[in-house]
Amino acid sequence: MFDWLIVGAGFAGSVLAERIASQRHESVLLVDRRSHVGGNAYDCYNEAGILIHRYGPHIFHTNSQSIVDYLSQFTQWRTYEHRVLAAVDGILLPIPINLDTINRLYGLELNSAQLEEFFASRRETVEDVRTAEDVVVSTVGRELYEKFFRGYTRKQWGVDPNQLSKSVTARVPTRTNRDDRYFSDSFQKMPAGGYTRMFERMLDHPNIKIMLQTDFREIRDEIPFNRLIYTGPIDEYFGWQLGRLPYRSLRFEHVTLDQEQFQPVAVVNYPQTEDYTRITEYKHLTGQQNARTSLTYEYPTDIGDPYYPVPRAENEELFKRYEALGATCPDVWFVGRLATYRYYNMDQVVGQALATFARIQKSVPEWASAGKASLAEGAL
Structure with missing residues (x-):
């Protein structure tokens, strides 16, 4: 007993x-x-x-x-401290969207105050924010929504963001400074x-x-x-x-390469291209030294263990x-x-x-x- x-x-x-x-x-x-x-x-x-x-x-x-x-x-x-890049329009850009993301994407030299004006000029007015799409377009506008969020969300969840709760994208902040950390927690x-x-x-x-x-x-x-x-x-x-x-599940493809490093940060997201949502390179996370490197490609699916x-x-x-x-x-x-x-x-x-x-x-x-x-x- x-x-x-x-x-x-x-x-x-x-x-x-x-x-x-x-x-x-x-x-x-x-x-x-x-x-x-x-x-x-x-x-x-x-x-x-x-x-x-x-x-x-x-x-x-x-x-x-x-x-x-x-x-x-x-x-x-x-x-x-976790840093993530997104492959958008052939460029690796910081995500969450920050000052460097916008300046590099559009070839601008905005400061923080100007970036807030940039967002304000592109936001759409949404009277009742209910969906994941509503959250993003009312924060940064339609164009950035299409470049960074829609494709990734469709791959991750198998449905368009306008079919998902606002909680999906409410978790992702938008910054007007150059803080490129994915999380802002104290620990x-x-x-x-x-x-x-x-x-x-x-x-x-x-x-x-x-x-x-x-x-x-x-x-x-x-x-x-x-x-x-x-x-x-x-x-x-x-x-x-x-x-x-x-529930949504994930299929993982684990790969080891005969090279010391594959990408500049631990995780690169692919919101526009490829069937996978992201590639992870683990040595960035662990600090290990090794002549080879190991990666994981993630493919969202409805089949398999329940994750989300x-x-x-x-x-x-x-x-x-x-x-x-x-x-x-x-x-x-x-x-x-x-x-x-x-x-x-x-x-x-x-x-x-x-x-x-x-x-x-x-x-x-x-x-x-x-x-x-x-x-x-x-x-x-």
Whole structure:
């Protein structure tokens, strides 16, 4: 009998496993379908000895000191400020759009005040900003929307930006200075030994047992447990009984080249050309020295593991119905990007997991044994 079964060994599940094991001194069984811990943040050394991110680049950034303090128990950090270029009209330009982006694209010499006037002269008035397209055209105008955003968004999501929630592009700032950092958070660093090593240290506790390549649906009736934390897709937990929630997936093409460097920054976006959305070169992220270099090409798709909830009104409505079902299940906590149908950064998932643990501490007596029967109610 385990006190807790946790489904999913990504950030949400691993943080909660560590907190329950170390602070409540209760037993945890952590299961994951994949052959490794770390979820999408998993990294590993390839055949060339280069540390790569198997599921695309993960750059840690946050403004929360408490989240930094928590994770720092399990890793040291390497300072890294993420910079991204976009291949637009045959030129590599900084993204998010800043002063250098506009000056180089149009051959201008604007200052910050003049750039604000430039944007103001091109903005479209949108009375009710509802879609991803509305956000961009009302900020920088139609031409920059077409050059930088429309093609990338269509590739990423498989639909036009005017069919997507404004949240898709609201995350991307526009700057009138020369700050070319992709993020502006106060803390921007990478785990010095990689994400996987950080997860392994987090989960190195005698109260935690890990079962990989294990499907929750196959063991839920075979292994006794008292309480459940579920970080997988919420519609799958309920056997898709209300219909399937749409997710976008990614196909990754990993390549190693016999040259020291391929591109000037870690990530180059391709909003206008090519079938892939971006190319990542990992040595920029890790600071590794190697005569060869490793890249990942990303191809968005509807087929494969769920990565991104698709932000459309009808999908949010369906999720709310699943969320209501989840509220009827005693002793089950739904946590993380897939279980709450939200796009979260890594620090936000850690914060959500720590907040969930705080609620558990308030509501669940330690060493209580309520039995497992109620967990199956409402679930198929």
